[in-house]
Amino acid sequence: MPTLEDIRTRLEAVNQAHLLAFIDTLDASPKEQLLAQIEAAEPETFPSLVETYVKNKPLADLPAGVEPAPYYALAGDWDRAAARNAGEDLLRAGKVACFTVAGGQGSRLGYDGPKGCYPATPLSHKPLFQVFAESIRKASSLFGKPIPWAIMPSDLNHDATVAFFAQHKHFGLDPADVIFFPQGSMPAFDRSTGNVLLAAKDALALTPDGHGGSIRALHRSGTLDALRARGIEHLSYFQVDNATVKPVDPVFLGLHVAAADSSGEMSSKIVAKTDAAEKVGLFCNIDGRTAVVEYSDMPVERQQETNPDGSLKFNGGSIAIHAMSLDFLSRVATNPDYALPFHRADKKVPYCEPTSGEIVQPAEPNAVKLEMFVFDALPLAKRSIVLETDRVEEFAPIKNAEGNDSPATSTALQTERAARWLEARGVSIPRSSDSTPACTIEISPLTATDPAHLEGIDLPEEIEAGSEVLL
Numbered sequence: 001m002p003t004l005e006d007i008r009t010r011l012e013a014v015n016q017a018h019l020l021a022f023i024d025t026l027d028a029s030p031k032e033q034l035l036a037q038i039e040a041a042e043p044e045t046f047p048s049l050v051e052t053y054v055k056n057k058p059l060a061d062l063p064a065g066v067e068p069a070p071y072y073a074l075a076g077d078w079d080r081a082a083a084r085n086a087g088e089d090l091l092r093a094g095k096v097a098c099f100t101v102a103g104g105q106g107s108r109l110g111y112d113g114p115k116g117c118y119p120a121t122p123l124s125h126k127p128l129f130q131v132f133a134e135s136i137r138k139a140s141s142l143f144g145k146p147i148p149w150a151i152m153p154s155d156l157n158h159d160a161t162v163a164f165f166a167q168h169k170h171f172g173l174d175p176a177d178v179i180f181f182p183q184g185s186m187p188a189f190d191r192s193t194g195n196v197l198l199a200a201k202d203a204l205a206l207t208p209d210g211h212g213g214s215i216r217a218l219h220r221s222g223t224l225d226a227l228r229a230r231g232i233e234h235l236s237y238f239q240v241d242n243a244t245v246k247p248v249d250p251v252f253l254g255l256h257v258a259a260a261d262s263s264g265e266m267s268s269k270i271v272a273k274t275d276a277a278e279k280v281g282l283f284c285n286i287d288g289r290t291a292v293v294e295y296s297d298m299p300v301e302r303q304q305e306t307n308p309d310g311s312l313k314f315n316g317g318s319i320a321i322h323a324m325s326l327d328f329l330s331r332v333a334t335n336p337d338y339a340l341p342f343h344r345a346d347k348k349v350p351y352c353e354p355t356s357g358e359i360v361q362p363a364e365p366n367a368v369k370l371e372m373f374v375f376d377a378l379p380l381a382k383r384s385i386v387l388e389t390d391r392v393e394e395f396a397p398i399k400n401a402e403g404n405d406s407p408a409t410s411t412a413l414q415t416e417r418a419a420r421w422l423e424a425r426g427v428s429i430p431r432s433s434d435s436t437p438a439c440t441i442e443i444s445p446l447t448a449t450d451p452a453h454l455e456g457i458d459l460p461e462e463i464e465a466g467s468e469v470l471l
């Protein structure tokens with residue numbers, strides 16, 4: 001632990017000595033906490049962060065040559081069976097772990113607790129974490145190998161997340177296979193001066209460093225090394241709020257490791273956009289590299305461009321599902337040439353005024369918060385493949401309390417997917433005039449994570465309108 005004098009000299013060198021304004025008034029333990037926070041925030045990086053992101057705003061200029069990223073289409077003529085075989089081989093060899101980023105604040109949902117604890121399924125109201133845990137258990141039993149699961153909460157929800165798993169006996173997983181590690185944070189900067197803000201006399205104003213921070217957190221926490229020691233070579237990455245994600249998808253993993261045009265470093269899934277105006281990240285090809293361009297950075301005219309058959313040219317919407325190799329993640333986490341950029345957000349951040357010690361609640365955005373996005377790692381991969389999937393099959397996010405991407409739309413999609421799986425097995429499903437199922441169905445991941453798993457299971461011939469079916 002560096003001494004107070006050491007920290008003071010380093011802060012003075014970067015004009016941030018106000019962070020020690022109250023140090024002489026603090027008891028030993030808060031004093032130590034503040035010094036540790038300053039050390040972890042790497043004061044030497046402050047001047048370039050202030051210059052690049054606070055005093056200036058990096059321009060998101062779109063290169064002229066941006067084109068849609070090519071992708072393996074849902075109905076495309078490619079060898080799905082070969083991909084599945086390659087993925088299954090990888091799983092049988094025990095080389096895959098799952099990875100969930102769960103450090104977000106979930107402010108739009110307004111749920112009091114980590115988002116993964118949210119009751120997400122239509123009938124049994126299983127929490128999201130349970131849905132994923134059961135899918136992982138199912139895959140693990142199918143492929144005969146444990147599939148470790150790394151979960152990254154942030155300081156804001158770490159303890160609650162760990163306690164939730166303990167309370168629910170890790171949903172049947174071996175606790176040794178569930179690895180929690182904390183997300184890193186970034187200090188908030190005063191928007192006009194570039195000074196790092198104090199949240200209190202003994203604490204920096206810190207905020208989670210974005211899902212892209214997960215890559216350095218995997219490294220810093222020793223999780224990459226721990227997984228490597230277990231023989232893991234690839235991670236299946238997904239967000240905490242997608243109730244129908246396939247945590248383990250052999251076809252996707254197989255393309256990622258074995259497709260001729262994949263370097264096996266980082267791969268992605270997309271869904272076709274609903275229309276040109278849908279607000280999702282767009283999969284593009286920039287100078288031969290795959291990249292996600294935020295919809296707000298893509299001119300509207302370009303988003304509306306169509307192919308000769310009338311389909312949207314920039315059709316690949318990001319759903320934040322990736323496969324990544326451990327080697328690639330190590331490189332991104334440790335090699336400065338591969339450092340992810342930050343994205344700036346101007347926010348209202350309460351702060352402790354360094355002369356009076358008063359806590360100020362700003363009425364207007366006063367601070368710059370910096371976050372990294374995981375998809376910014378894509379262009380760092382030499383050859384990165386993209387797989388199209390079906391929205392109903394794999395994308396039922398819970399983001400908002402109401403409206404789009406809400407619990408209501410997610411449960412409707414879960415029922416629709418279950419209805420399709422049953423229809424594929426010859427079960428007659430009642431449908432309303434708008435063709436949505438006139439019943440509620442939930443299929444446990446322990447029963448099936450793929451329609452093929454319903455084979456041999458005793459199913460009803462038909463489901464009555466208004467009924468609830470739990471399989």
Ligand code: UTP
Nearest residue numbers: 101102103104105106107108208210211239240
């Ligand atoms: P979102 O962009 O939906 O953000 O995160 P959020 O914080 O969960 O929700 P809002 O915007 O406050 O309503 C997408 C995924 O990235 C994770 C989230 O937990 C979610 O799985 N995430 C986000 C992190 O792990 N860390 C972060 O700093 C931000």
